[in-house]
Amino acid sequence: MFLEVTDLVKTYETGAGSFNAMDHVSFHIHQGEIAVILGPSGSGKSTLMNIVGGLESATSGSLKVEGKEISTLSPKALGLYRRDTVGFVFQFYNLIPNLTVRENVEICSHLGKEPLDIDELLTKVGLTEQTHKFPSQLSGGQQQRVAIARALVKNPKLLLCDEPTGALDYKTSKEVLALFEEINRNYHTTILMITHNDAFQAMSHRTIRIKDGKILSNELNQTRKTIA
Numbered sequence: 203m204f205l206e207v208t209d210l211v212k213t214y215e216t217g218a219g220s221f222n223a224m225d226h227v228s229f230h231i232h233q234g235e236i237a238v239i240l241g242p243s244g245s246g247k248s249t250l251m252n253i254v255g256g257l258e259s260a261t262s263g264s265l266k267v268e269g270k271e272i273s274t275l276s277p278k279a280l281g282l283y284r285r286d287t288v289g290f291v292f293q294f295y296n297l298i299p300n301l302t303v304r305e306n307v308e309i310c311s312h313l314g315k316e317p318l319d320i321d322e323l324l325t326k327v328g329l330t331e332q333t334h335k336f337p338s339q340l341s342g343g344q345q346q347r348v349a350i351a352r353a354l355v356k357n358p359k360l361l362l363c364d365e366p367t368g369a370l371d372y373k374t375s376k377e378v379l380a381l382f383e384e385i386n387r388n389y390h391t392t393i394l395m396i397t398h399n400d401a402f403q404a405m406s407h408r409t410i411r412i413k414d415g416k417i418l419s420n421e422l423n424q425t426r427k428t429i430a
């Protein structure tokens with residue numbers, strides 16, 4: 203099993219008492235799958251992603267990646283897990299404005315043990331002509347491609363994405379989704395994604411539904427339709 207979450211609880215202390223944003227969550231994902239997390243606002247999607255990505259720790263429960271327990275790692279070891287295993291893509295691209303496209307990707311390439319070739323990757327994501335431009339000179343779709351290349355260059359086993367097409371128009375979204383599909387196929391990257399995009403749900407292998415911090419369902423997509 204690639205990713206195995208068991209009985210995960212995340213409790214926040216608020217003025218009104220304690221509150222479980224993750225309420226005994228268990229689910230699993232196989233290596234090489236594209237899994238989509240669906241749920242209304244406030245259901246705990248971001249909390250779950252942050253815990254899986256090692257950005258936040260759970261209050262209790264187990265998170266295993268490739269059989270290795272992550273939830274008991276020291277802060278330093280957790281940092282290494284984040285660095286070596288996980289790539290992040292967000293709705294807003296979070297690029298460094300005074301670095302070029304290539305430099306934005308390059309600063310992350312040193313993080314991985316076996317980084318991908320930067321120029322090959324930029325070609326793959328369709329940015330051959332843009333390598334020496336700055337983020338402000340690019341369209342939203344192009345900026346997201348840079349962000350995807352930056353997340354991928356260290357060759358992470360797990361790609362976590364939070365609404366990566368949320369700021370893009372329909373056509374550009376489709377292109378970006380086709381790119382995720384290609385990445386999944388070429389690099390066997392396991393992708394866990396929060397998205398409202400129907401096309402992406404249709405092409406995912408697995409759908410995980412969450413509500414009020416609880417898993418409602420975790421199902422394989424039998425009628426998977428690929429984009430590319």
Ligand code: ADP
Nearest residue numbers: 241242243244247248365367368369397398399
């Ligand atoms: P939060 O960041 O609090 O989780 P959501 O991402 O759930 O908020 O979005 C808030 C609302 O906006 C939801 O009702 C959702 O349906 C809508 N929404 C967000 N992103 C999209 C999108 N890409 N397409 C359509 N609806 C969206």
Ligand code: ADP
Nearest residue numbers: 214216223241242243244245246247248249250
């Ligand atoms: P989603 O991404 O599905 O919108 P979140 O994971 O952001 O949901 O939030 C789940 C619940 O946890 C929400 O009710 C939110 O208000 C609460 N929450 C998130 N972060 C904190 C925090 N740092 N302190 C207290 N409550 C939080």
